[in-house]
Amino acid sequence: MGFLKLIFQLVLVTIIIVSVVAVYFSSQKKQFSTVDLNSYVENDITGTGPAASLSKVKPVTEQEIIDLITATSGPVTVSGVHHSLGGQITYEHSLFLDLSDFDEVLEFDTEKKLITVQSGISWSQIQQVIDPHNLSIKIMQDHNDYTVGGSLSVNAHGRYVSDGSIINSVKSIRIVLPNGQIYDASPDQNSALFYGAIGGFGGVGVIVQATLELVDNIPLERSIKTLSFNEFNNYFKGNVLNDDSVVLHQAILYPPNFESLLNISWKKTDKPLTDDRRLQENLDEPWWESLLLTLRAKSTLLHRFQKNLFDPYLYGEEAVVTRNLETSSSLRHAGFIASDDSTMAMQEYLIPVNRFEIFVFNLRDIFSRHKADIFKILISYLPQDHGGLLAGSTAHVYTFKIIYLQGKNQQSHDQVESWTNELVRASTESNGVHILPYYVHDSTQQLYNAYPSSGKFFELKKNVDPNDRFRNLFWEQHHQAVYAGAQRQLNVPVNSFDQE
Ligand SMILES: Cc1cc2nc3c(=O)[nH]c(=O)nc-3n(C[C@H](O)[C@H](O)[C@H](O)COP(=O)(O)OP(=O)(O)OC[C@H]3O[C@@H](n4cnc5c(N)ncnc54)[C@H](O)[C@@H]3O)c2cc1C
Structure with missing residues (x-):
């Protein structure tokens, strides 16, 4: 009887240990989380930009991003770590995709000096991975806090004398459009998407993946x-x-x-x-x-x-x-x-x-x-x-x-x-x-004057996002120009994307 009791106790202890370990590991697995649905107030890092109440979600897989976009029909805003100032990441009552947990390295080829990452990863996280291999990011901003998606979406630049803006270090991107379809884009494939989404301030879709060139850590x-x-x-x-x-x-x-x-x-x-x-x-x-x-x-x-x-x-x-x-x-x-x-x-x-x-x-x-x-x-x-x-x-x-x-x-x-x-x-x-x-202050005419190809961007946006779902306060002020057809000079082959 004493022996049976001992066996029983051992089985019980084993079950408890296995359960505790299982609960621990399942809690470690990344899952997307929703924060204060419909009541979260978001702002940029300075706290001086225009704030908005929205539904904040932190997806961790590409499929979650697609599901979230296709399950709703209202406005969608996308953000990295909020260092753009002046409303580029906020829009009232939008579905707010905070990508800061969408941060895995997907492929790292030390021979070819290429890295493929999910777009919410920061430069700092990439540096931790590549530094032991004596490789370095080819183009980034002056500091390493920003996400890859946020940096691509503003076509950031740094202190590199001959390399120019970040677009010059991007081999390809993968993007989820407002209708939930996924495209790969590069200078040779779906190039309109490539040149529109990079520097597109979240207006074209969600950049979910990027393959970036690396250089030697000299x-x-x-x-x-x-x-x-x-x-x-x-x-x-x-x-x-x-x-x-x-x-x-x-x-x-x-x-x-x-x-x-x-x-x-x-x-x-x-x-x-x-x-x-x-x-x-x-x-x-x-x-x-x-x-x-x-x-x-x-x-x-x-x-x-x-x-x-x-x-x-x-x-x-x-x-x-x-x-x-x-x-x-x-x-x-x-x-x-x-x-x-x-x-x-x-x-x-x-x-x-x-x-x-x-x-x-x-x-x-x-x-x-x-x-x-x-x-x-x-x-x-x-x-x-x-x-x-x-x-x-x-x-x-x-x-x-x-x-x-x-x-x-x-x-x-x-x-x-x-x-x-x-x-x-x-x-x-x-x-x-x-x-x-930085600041939201220019009229659409000033934007046209300063950025001669902005009309082409508007035409691309109207094609891929006919219902203007991908919004933020920056794009809001140019809505009329995009959707009321104020600008018609354009010829962008947006209907011929090679879907994967
Ligand atoms: C103090 C300071 C210093 C800075 N220094 C530099 C500098 O040296 N060089 C430089 O070029 N810039 C600089 N910036 C600007 C900075 O590069 C941009 O604000 C950059 O977007 C920050 O990245 P983020 O992850 O915070 O993006 P966020 O601010 O979160 O987002 C920026 C834009 O990208 C969109 N976006 C974010 N992720 C995605 C995605 N995955 N898919 C589609 N759209 C997306 C958002 O909708 C938004 O429009 C600086 C900003 C500050 C405040």
């Missing part, structure tokens, strides 16, 4: 040069653009006078590394760093300290590091802050290289008259972009990333809006463009 050596703003253009052409060894480049243009720059170049080298870390650790910034940054945006003295002492010391030290170490910084690591009262924010303008000085002259006047809280301006170079329907760089341009501080109150909002309007006008007068993942 050592890079940093060098700096302090320049006055009227020396910059010649210096850049002679010492950066014409030097094949320069891989990454950025210049800092300093407030409040915007007269001098610190030029920072990263060149290929055979020298030994001075820092043998593989990737940067993305630590939260200490509290005093936000305070210092806020003070720095507001204080002329601290601007001078940064320009004359801090940055020359920080960047002047000898540095030979791997490409991955230099490109693995996160925004938080770089000091991006958003508190309850204020936030750092960014706008970006692409200005033809021969208009550099006149644009600097104009922005200096605008910022001084409006007493704008500019933290710094980062300048890189972008060669002409080919193919993308919403490509901003239709010429060789400098990218002006304007990083500023904005209070979360109406007065500050109005102040930023008024200097932004003037800056947009100044950039147009310089044959430049404001780029789109």
